[in-house]
Amino acid sequence: MSKADNPFRYVHSSPDIIRMVVMLYVRYPLSLQNVEDLLFERGYDFCHETVQLWWNRFGPMFAAEIRRLRVNHMRGVRHWRWHLDEMYVKMNGEMVYLWRAVDHEGQILESYVTNKRDKYAALAFMKKALKRHGRAEAIVTDGLNSYPAAMKELGNQERREMGDWLNNRPENSHLPFRGRERAMQRFRRMKSLQKFASIHASISNHLNSERHLVDRQTYKTRHLAALAEWQKPAT
Numbered sequence: 001m002s003k004a005d006n007p008f009r010y011v012h013s014s015p016d017i018i019r020m021v022v023m024l025y026v027r028y029p030l031s032l033q034n035v036e037d038l039l040f041e042r043g044y045d046f047c048h049e050t051v052q053l054w055w056n057r058f059g060p061m062f063a064a065e066i067r068r069l070r071v072n073h074m075r076g077v078r079h080w081r082w083h084l085d086e087m088y089v090k091m092n093g094e095m096v097y098l099w100r101a102v103d104h105e106g107q108i109l110e111s112y113v114t115n116k117r118d119k120y121a122a123l124a125f126m127k128k129a130l131k132r133h134g135r136a137e138a139i140v141t142d143g144l145n146s147y148p149a150a151m152k153e154l155g156n157q158e159r160r161e162m163g164d165w166l167n168n169r170p171e172n173s174h175l176p177f178r179g180r181e182r183a184m185q186r187f188r189r190m191k192s193l194q195k196f197a198s199i200h201a202s203i204s205n206h207l208n209s210e211r212h213l214v215d216r217q218t219y220k221t222r223h224l225a226a227l228a229e230w231q232k233p234a235t
Contacts, residue, residue, distance in 0.1 A: 029183035063202035082136040085170035099125040102170045108201035113194045122150035140166050
């Protein structure tokens with residue numbers, strides 16, 4: 001990577017430290033001040049405003065790296081099943097909707113924020129997911145009428161599946177975000193909600209080592225590999 005292409009060239013801190021700061025703030029339910037205190041206890045003297053600057057500046061770049069590798073890998077997978085769901089997010093006293101597409105492995109594919117929960121919102125969300133990730137063999141949804149209306153217009157209504165307990169994956173994927181939402185004392189703008197939801201999803205995907213499905217040694221091996229890859233510079 002040339003000096004002109006180095007995104008850290010004007011930052012007087014190690015890229016490893018920046019990646020650690022972004023990971024701590026986005027992944028865990030910590031405030032900016034919490035991250036500042038944790039770093040100070042470990043010998044790093046950064047203001048909480050620096051934490052905010054770094055996650056705003058470098059968070060989208062780190063998330064894009066992860067997402068690009070994920071998309072390239074999953075495009076070659078057959079029998080890809082998607083699970084779609086939406087959740088309420090309170091913003092300035094009003095409710096907006098965060099739509100999620102989760103794949104058969106529990107990885108979050110897409111996060112999309114809208115004011116409404118109608119056919120046109122579902123259509124915009126699904127078009128974005130399909131454009132980025134390609135065709136799904138099956139799409140699992142709940143009973144919201146916006147999904148079949150949007151899928152009929154897209155011409156893939158026959159791939160829809162619906163039933164009790166089939167859509168638990170996206171419901172479970174909402175839980176870490178809810179904890180993060182409380183730590184941030186909610187959101188104030190749709191743009192900031194969209195940005196954080198996308199970054200949070202990518203980093204959660206990367207560091208998800210399926211702790212509950214494997215033995216301790218396998219988990220440690222996977223987690224260390226994910227952390228090592230996280231520290232690698234973009235190529």
